[in-house]
Amino acid sequence: MARAEQRTETSGLTAFLAAQEKKSLLRFLTCGSVDDGKSTLIGRLLYDSKLLFEDHLSALEKDSRKFGTTGDDIDFALLVDGLEAEREQGITIDVAYRFFATEKRKFIVADTPGHEQYTRNMATGASNSDLAVILVDARKGVLTQTRRHAYIASLLGIRHVVLAVNKIDLVGYSQETFDAIVQDFASFSQRLGFSSVEPIPISARFGDNVIAASERTSWYKGPSLLGYLETVDVDTDLVGKPFRFPVQWVNRPNLDFRGFSGTVAGGRITKGGAIAVAKSGRKSAVKRIVTMDGDLEEAVAGMAVTLVLSDEVDISRGDILTAPEDRPDVSEQFAAHLLWMAEDELLPGRQYLMKLGTATVPVQITALKHKIDVNSLDQHAAKTLHLNEVGYANFATSHPIAFDAYHDNRDTGGFILIDRFTNTTVGAGMIDFSLRRATNVHWQALDVGKQSRAGQKGQRPVVLWFTGLSGSGKSTVANLVERALFAEGRHTYLLDGDNVRHGLNRDLGFTDVDRVENIRRVGEAAKLFVDAGLIVLVSFISPFRSERRMARELMGEGEFIEVYVDTPLEVCMERDPKGLYRKAKSGEIKNFTGIDSPYEPPELAELRIDTTTAQPTDLAAQIVRHLRDKGYIG
Amino acid sequence: MKSPVVSHLKRLEAESIHIMREVAAEFANPVMLYSIGKDSSVMLHLAMKAFYPAKPPFPLLHVDTTWKFREMIQFRDETAKRLGLKLLVHINEDGIARGINPFDSGSALHTQVMKTESLKQALDKYGFDAAFGGARRDEEKSRAKERIFSFRTATHAWDPKNQRPELWRVYNTRINKGESIRVFPLSNWTELDIWQYILAEKIPIVPLYFAKRRPVVERDGTLVMRDDERMKLLPGERLEDRLVRFRTLGCYPLTGAIESDADTLEGIVTEMFTARTSERQGRLIDSDEKSSMEKKKKEGYF
Numbered sequence: 001m002a003r004a005e006q007r008t009e010t011s012g013l014t015a016f017l018a019a020q021e022k023k024s025l026l027r028f029l030t031c032g033s034v035d036d037g038k039s040t041l042i043g044r045l046l047y048d049s050k051l052l053f054e055d056h057l058s059a060l061e062k063d064s065r066k067f068g069t070t071g072d073d074i075d076f077a078l079l080v081d082g083l084e085a086e087r088e089q090g091i092t093i094d095v096a097y098r099f100f101a102t103e104k105r106k107f108i109v110a111d112t113p114g115h116e117q118y119t120r121n122m123a124t125g126a127s128n129s130d131l132a133v134i135l136v137d138a139r140k141g142v143l144t145q146t147r148r149h150a151y152i153a154s155l156l157g158i159r160h161v162v163l164a165v166n167k168i169d170l171v172g173y174s175q176e177t178f179d180a181i182v183q184d185f186a187s188f189s190q191r192l193g194f195s196s197v198e199p200i201p202i203s204a205r206f207g208d209n210v211i212a213a214s215e216r217t218s219w220y221k222g223p224s225l226l227g228y229l230e231t232v233d234v235d236t237d238l239v240g241k242p243f244r245f246p247v248q249w250v251n252r253p254n255l256d257f258r259g260f261s262g263t264v265a266g267g268r269i270t271k272g273g274a275i276a277v278a279k280s281g282r283k284s285a286v287k288r289i290v291t292m293d294g295d296l297e298e299a300v301a302g303m304a305v306t307l308v309l310s311d312e313v314d315i316s317r318g319d320i321l322t323a324p325e326d327r328p329d330v331s332e333q334f335a336a337h338l339l340w341m342a343e344d345e346l347l348p349g350r351q352y353l354m355k356l357g358t359a360t361v362p363v364q365i366t367a368l369k370h371k372i373d374v375n376s377l378d379q380h381a382a383k384t385l386h387l388n389e390v391g392y393a394n395f396a397t398s399h400p401i402a403f404d405a406y407h408d409n410r411d412t413g414g415f416i417l418i419d420r421f422t423n424t425t426v427g428a429g430m431i432d433f434s435l436r437r438a439t440n441v442h443w444q445a446l447d448v449g450k451q452s453r454a455g456q457k458g459q460r461p462v463v464l465w466f467t468g469l470s471g472s473g474k475s476t477v478a479n480l481v482e483r484a485l486f487a488e489g490r491h492t493y494l495l496d497g498d499n500v501r502h503g504l505n506r507d508l509g510f511t512d513v514d515r516v517e518n519i520r521r522v523g524e525a526a527k528l529f530v531d532a533g534l535i536v537l538v539s540f541i542s543p544f545r546s547e548r549r550m551a552r553e554l555m556g557e558g559e560f561i562e563v564y565v566d567t568p569l570e571v572c573m574e575r576d577p578k579g580l581y582r583k584a585k586s587g588e589i590k591n592f593t594g595i596d597s598p599y600e601p602p603e604l605a606e607l608r609i610d611t612t613t614a615q616p617t618d619l620a621a622q623i624v625r626h627l628r629d630k631g632y633i634g
Numbered sequence: 635m636k637s638p639v640v641s642h643l644k645r646l647e648a649e650s651i652h653i654m655r656e657v658a659a660e661f662a663n664p665v666m667l668y669s670i671g672k673d674s675s676v677m678l679h680l681a682m683k684a685f686y687p688a689k690p691p692f693p694l695l696h697v698d699t700t701w702k703f704r705e706m707i708q709f710r711d712e713t714a715k716r717l718g719l720k721l722l723v724h725i726n727e728d729g730i731a732r733g734i735n736p737f738d739s740g741s742a743l744h745t746q747v748m749k750t751e752s753l754k755q756a757l758d759k760y761g762f763d764a765a766f767g768g769a770r771r772d773e774e775k776s777r778a779k780e781r782i783f784s785f786r787t788a789t790h791a792w793d794p795k796n797q798r799p800e801l802w803r804v805y806n807t808r809i810n811k812g813e814s815i816r817v818f819p820l821s822n823w824t825e826l827d828i829w830q831y832i833l834a835e836k837i838p839i840v841p842l843y844f845a846k847r848r849p850v851v852e853r854d855g856t857l858v859m860r861d862d863e864r865m866k867l868l869p870g871e872r873l874e875d876r877l878v879r880f881r882t883l884g885c886y887p888l889t890g891a892i893e894s895d896a897d898t899l900e901g902i903v904t905e906m907f908t909a910r911t912s913e914r915q916g917r918l919i920d921s922d923e924k925s926s927m928e929k930k931k932k933e934g935y936f
């Protein structure tokens with residue numbers, strides 16, 4: 001083992017570093033039921049690979065006496081339990097990551113809980129692991145949770161499993177017991193598609209077969225747990241897969257450089273190699289592979305690089321650059337497994353946000369096919385999913401996205417679902433396959449669509465969202481824009497406080513909840529008008545970034561133009577056309593934006609206009625010109 | 635076709651770069667908390683790589699307690715200048731006015747006011763919605779469970795029960811107004827990884843990490859370097875020149891030196907892999923109480 005004392009004797013630093021360079025990394029997770037001995041096992045691996053420091057050790061000895069469950073012996077479990085509350089309860093309730101290394105490998109261990117209600121944490125740990133160590137208490141055998149954990153591991157794409165039959169000391173090191181458990185597990189797990197299952201009898205507490213073979217299980221001829229982990233080949237051959245490069249960030253330090261930064265999610269790309277943009281189908285070639293350490297000839301899966309292409313192609317965050325001859329699916333409908341991770345149940349039909357790689361899109365579950373009983377793997381009809389339940393469903397996104405089956409690529413086939421209102425992560429999805437048009441159509445399949453309606457009007461529908469302080473000139477400019485558009489025969493509609501507050505939103509006040517609901521309704525109304533093919537002008541203070549972002553995300557790409565009417569507060573206060581600032585300052589009106597409620601200026605507004613230096617008619621003309629330049633109007 | 639073996643460090647590097655780019659792409663107003671130590675040096679180096687040839691699209695923020703080693707401040711200013719980055723320095727003036735200092739106020743209050751409160755002030759002042767920190771999971775037990783994207787409420791509180799599950803490389807970056815995310819791109823690095831990387835990449839670090847004869851006082855079993863006149867000797871204490879270095883850097887009165895003759899990077903790394911005490915022991919603030927870090931985090935300390 002890599003004991004510290006021996007390490008000093010190795011032939012110095014150069015040799016040590018050379019060895020480090022060759023070391024590979026294995027990420028694995030441990031799972032089992034409560035008290036099966038996970039913490040004890042991990043503690044022992046850390047202890048025996050001597051990555052413990054003296055102060056940790058003395059704390060451990062002190063704690064063992066105080067909280068330990070092992071009499072006078074060292075309680076290894078105490079090494080890895082962390083949060084105060086958990087320590088008191090003596091349970092592990094979250095995912096914790098541990099690090100240790102031997103001479104052959106470095107390891108990152110995801111320590112995941114045995115508690116039934118914390119399945120989501122196990123899925124989290126599994127999503128980044130190559131192998132799962134599933135613990136079974138030799139006295140109890142395969143339990144419901146064991147099956148659940150094996151299933152989740154397989155669902156998250158883990159191909160290699162170690163079945164660690166622990167506490168073998170408590171069953172008299174019995175081979176029969178061991179064999180029976182192995183048998184039992186095999187009859188369940190063969191349907192899970194693991195490529196390898198390695199059963200090992202161990203005693204985490206006393207160390208049998210953890211680091212070295214134990215004499216007390218002389219009937220067992222296999223490797224020790226650590227011996228196995230050091231040598232097992234879990235190579236998923238990501239490099240051999242088709243090239244996938246989800247664009248994270250467009251790197252544009254100056255006019256002469258435009259690069260696309262991201263991490264290669266599959267395959268390899270060489271300088272000069274051909275690529276296609278998955279969604280648009282546009283093709284180009286890689287001119288440079290840029291890193292701070294110099295340009296590369298080749299980049300392979302797992303590397304974070306910046307690609308410069310030989311053509312000016314319209315590419316942004318969320319696009320996937322791919323091998324032209326082997327592209328991902330592009331569709332707005334697909335079927336996927338879904339693990340529900342939130343206390344609030346799934347609401348089919350509700351819009352969630354889906355984040356897949358670097359792309360975020362609104363999504364709906366159009367049909368929940370069934371849920372899966374993780375004990376029997378049976379399928380049952382279901383109307384919803386509760387925390388920790390797994391289902392299989394059809395999904396529809398608001399516009400097409402590029403993806404692979406999860407089975408082929410975790411990075412381009414795995415996604416999370418986010419609740420739009422609480423912003424929490426509510427689900428984890430694994431895409432199975434794309435649903436082609438013929439098989440399923442879920443959005444109202446109307447004969448006359450947005451395109452045709454807009455086409456008839458000779459314009460591209462869009463929302464012009466005017467935001468700015470009260471008195472900044474939003475409505476004045478918006479009105480002038482509408483007049484100009486009307487004059488040239490465009491089809492428009494203006495939504496502002498007057499026509500919305502008095503009708504649609506009559507029931508809403510100015511509390512935070514009502515403000516959000518107000519903007520949500522305005523956004524939804526604007527969306528319908530866009531669907532009708534109109535150019536919609538929205539004139540609302542809309543002081544909060546998150547609300548404006550919410551409105552923006554309701555629309556399709558290129559259907560939202562944020563116009564920041566950037567008039568300084570002092571100017572607005574001086575204008576005070578409705579006398580509102582005066583009232584706000586005297587306390588007559590509460591929560592008035594700019595006075596006792598904040599205004600968050602946009603950072604990424606498409607247009608910014610300054611009413612202090614130009615006439616409203618000129619500003620309106622500027623906006624109309626923008627619409628023409630961008631092709632919204634001919 | 636077999637994948638070529640990508641070294642552990644290269645994998646860690648790629649992961650950190652990926653995380654930084656996610657933040658740059660998804661947040662409106664990110665900042666990098668720069669604490670001048672070796673982890674910050676690595677984090678900053680990775681940021682330079684992540685956005686090359688552009689500069690990192692965020693400023694650096696140093697929360698200065700006014701008790702940092704002088705060499706740290708010098709190094710900080712030189713580094714920002716050398717890399718051409720914007721550096722913001724925040725000092726809790728209110729704490730200064732109240733005369734808070736590590737000697738008379740005690741380490742806990744000093745840290746609370748000059749570091750924790752001060753950090754919150756700075757984040758509020760500039761309205762940052764994401765802040766990079768250089769914390770690692772291997773530093774301390776409660777950190778082992780920390781997310782890479784750690785959600786903080788509008789009052790900067792961290793609730794261990796209310797963190798988002800993190801799957802794959804997909805990070806949920808959505809927040810409401812006033813809320814923020816602390817991002818830890820070095821989560822999966824160990825102390826040894828940090829040193830090896832500094833060595834491999836030739837990353838400049840504060841000279842205090844290297845052994846040198848320095849004026850130290852032995853106080854409560856710890857060697858404290860007297861960096862300026864503000865530190866008064868107690869009866870019976872003696873200032874001696876000893877060959878020491880630091881494994882972590884913070885406020886000088888709260889940072890223990892270790893006796894060492896490692897005056898090169900190679901020497902430090904060699905010392906590292908024969909080390910017998912974990913680095914946090916040199917930080918006086920942690921030794922009070924076993925779970926103290928947990929408490930500090932809930933209050934908004936990093």
Ligand SMILES: Nc1nc2c(ncn2[C@@H]2O[C@H](COP(=O)(O)OP(=O)(O)O)[C@@H](O)[C@H]2O)c(=O)[nH]1
Nearest residue numbers: 034035036037038039040069077167203204205
């Ligand atoms: N006899 C025996 N006891 C064990 C073994 N492994 C763990 N234990 C004990 O089982 C209890 C639960 O172990 P722990 O590691 O906390 O379980 P966890 O909940 O899975 O993390 C503790 O009292 C351990 O000392 C083993 O191999 N043999």
